[in-house]
Amino acid sequence: MTIYMRPTFEIPKLPTLLLSFIFCLLTRAHELKAETLDPFDPFDNSSFEITTNEEGDKDKSAKQLILEAAVLLDDERLLDARTKLLRALQRDPLDYRAHLMLSGYYLDHVGHFRLSLKYAKRALDLFYKTKGYPPYNETGDRMSHQQLLYLISQIRLNLDDYNGSLRTLDEFSSYGYTAPWYSGSRAWVLMKLGKIEEAIKVARQGVEDASEP
Numbered sequence: 501m502t503i504y505m506r507p508t509f510e511i512p513k514l515p516t517l518l519l520s521f522i523f524c525l526l527t528r529a530h531e532l533k534a535e536t537l538d539p540f541d542p543f544d545n546s547s548f549e550i551t552t553n554e555e556g557d558k559d560k561s562a563k564q565l566i567l568e569a570a571v572l573l574d575d576e577r578l579l580d581a582r583t584k585l586l587r588a589l590q591r592d593p594l595d596y597r598a599h600l601m602l603s604g605y606y607l608d609h610v611g612h613f614r615l616s617l618k619y620a621k622r623a624l625d626l627f628y629k630t631k632g633y634p635p636y637n638e639t640g641d642r643m644s645h646q647q648l649l650y651l652i653s654q655i656r657l658n659l660d661d662y663n664g665s666l667r668t669l670d671e672f673s674s675y676g677y678t679a680p681w682y683s684g685s686r687a688w689v690l691m692k693l694g695k696i697e698e699a700i701k702v703a704r705q706g707v708e709d710a711s712e713p
Contacts, residue, residue, distance in 0.1 A: 552580045554587075562592035569601060578609050596630060599623035600648065607655055617655045624648045634675050646677050653685065662692045683709060 550568045551557065557565060569584035582605055588598040603619035606612040627648060636642045653668035666689050672682070683706025690699035 550580075552583065557584070557587050560587075560591075562588040562595050562598065565591065566595070566597055566601065569598075573601075573605070578605065581605065594626055594629075596623045596626035596644075599626060600644075600651070603651055603655070607651070607658070613655050613658045617652065617659065620648065620652050620655055624652065642677070645675070646672065646679065649677075650679070650681070650685075653689075657685070657689060657692075662689050665689050666693065680710065682706075 550571060552572075560568075565584045565588035569581040569588065572578075572581035572584060582602070585598050585602050585605070588595060589602075592598070599619045600623040603616045603623060606616035606619065610616075627644060631641050631644075634642075634645060636645060649668055649672045653665045653672070656662075656665040656668060666686070669682070669686050669689065672679075683702055687699045687703040687706065690696075690702060
């Protein structure tokens with residue numbers, strides 16, 4: 501099975517886990533009460549130390565464990581991050597962010613696409629149960645929904661489920677969502693389905709859109 505490269509005109513995607521990391525930053529000041537922070541810099545990270553032993557995590561909330569997992573992923577401490585996320589799910593099995601991050605972990609760092617899809621579909625289901633169905637008024641909710649659909653489309657692409665990937669991309673655009681990566685991903689899927697003329701048309705449109713100021 502091949503992990504596909506994106507067309508060269510596509511603007512590189514943001515890291516799969518970036519959105520979850522942003523969510524975690526928003527809860528950081530509330531969760532890390534033991535820190536001594538610069539009072540004028542709520543994102544001061546100078547005293548933030550991460551323990552990875554189970555005893556040190558036993559009293560932490562799911563939100564704090566997710567935050568620490570995001571930091572560990574940023575430091576490329578992948579197995580430690582995975583452990584934090586699994587512990588977060590033990591605390592709160594209904595937190596869609598932990599499922600989202602585990603899906604990204606298995607997609608980006610392990611290449612276990614079926615397990616990644618399982619986590620992504622569970623994350624989307626929990627997201628709908630928490631936030632309801634689109635459209636969304638909050639920017640953060642729209643971003644989360646876009647990220648989840650993008651993730652699922654890419655996983656299905658890597659599973660050679662081209663029709664499934666295209667259906668997810670169709671769903672993405674049906675909500676009025678747009679993104680720099682969309683044309684490149686859609687053109688690639690269409691090419692894999694043998695729809696060459698349509699793929700060329702979409703690719704050309706993507707180049708034109710990317711060249712606009």
